[in-house]
Amino acid sequence: MAFETPALYEKLSGEENLRFFAALQDADGESLKVAFQAAADLGLEGDLSKPVGAYSKGMKVRLNYCRALVHNPRLLFLDEPGAGLDPLLQVRLREHILRQKESGRTIILTTHNMELAEKLCDRLGIISSGKLKALENPDVLKAAYGEQLLEIRTSSAIEKFPLDGLASNARFLGLLESPDLRSVRTLDASMEQVFIAVSDEQ
Structure with missing residues (x-):
């Protein structure tokens, strides 16, 4: 476990802390x-x-x-792991956590950082007023609470099209071939928008 408030002995060095907690866990070299x-x-x-x-x-x-890794755990609990880190270090930590996940560890993360949760979680639970309001893959949640539209940006305009019937929409197909095309994206909700919407539900 790694709680938001670090549990460390401040008179010991960083190395001594790691070795001490490893000894408590009977961790090998x-x-x-x-x-x-x-x-x-x-x-x-x-x-x-x-x-x-x-x-x-x-x-x-x-x-x-x-410190939470000293005994090479299979199950890792992380509480606000990116708190107090600048953006560069948050990215490095996030990448390290992803490598732990890819190595086969199960990771349970609690955080208010929706970007971190979205990038790390296979399943994301939203708790509001002490109740679990949603438990789903982040992409599924964003699609469910987003607009069922596709947005096309050209150098001069932004247009939105319903997802239904795109294959036969002449205007949409024409814009795809336009030399002025800049981007095409679905209008999924952000995780912040999902959190707000789910929290507001009765």
């Missing part, structure tokens, strides 16, 4: 390597000899995440 590799991947390798009390908030958040 190979398992501990996973945590040290995570520290290197997240830019902490050069700071592991420093006392954690000298770390910034973002450094503590990253080390706290590494």
